[in-house]
Amino acid sequence: MTGTGAKRGRPPAFDRAAVLDAATRLFWERGYEATSICDLTRAMGIKPGSLYAAFGDKKALFKEAVQAYGSSPVGAFMAAALDEERTARGAMARILREAAAAYPDPAHPAGCLTISAAVNVTEADDEIAAYLRDLRNANLGHFTARFTEAQRAGELSKDAEPAALAAYFAAVIQGMSQRARDGATADELRATAALALAAWPT
Known part of the structure; x- marks a missing residue:
């Protein structure tokens, strides 16, 4: 016995960050419920056994994907604006502006993962709906x-x-x-952002 508690066996024969990114994009595009293990392994380029060994089950993989999304530029822009802008109004103006640019960006699935991924979750997966709801309420x-x-x-x-x-x-x-997600352009969302900011109390 070594007493280290380290897992034995060979390391996974894939780039963990790359396959997690593939899973994140799929969850982002389809939502949690509509994404099957078969869909995930196909997109990630790994076998089901490798997915379970590396990430646990589908719920654990999804939560890790959400965490990865939250640390990405498109997932972290709200926290950055709140931390970096001198005024609350400036922070909200930046958040709205960056949301208008990020949400329709064709470089990734449309919208926000934490907002859209649980819209079709069934009662059997209430844990996932609650997990995302807690994240949104934390932002609030x-x-x-x-x-x-x-x-x-x-x-x-x-x-x-x-x-x-x-x-x-x-x-x-x-x-x-x-x-x-319904196809709005960045120009439309910028107009929405401007109207919303006009409601800021003076």
């Missing part, structure tokens, strides 16, 4: 926190409602994702 919480901070700093008036404002912009962003 980040918006609310940033807007509350802006109110304390005087950027928003005392009459403003940070939680309601956050819910409004979250709804707009989710709608932009769906519109992109």
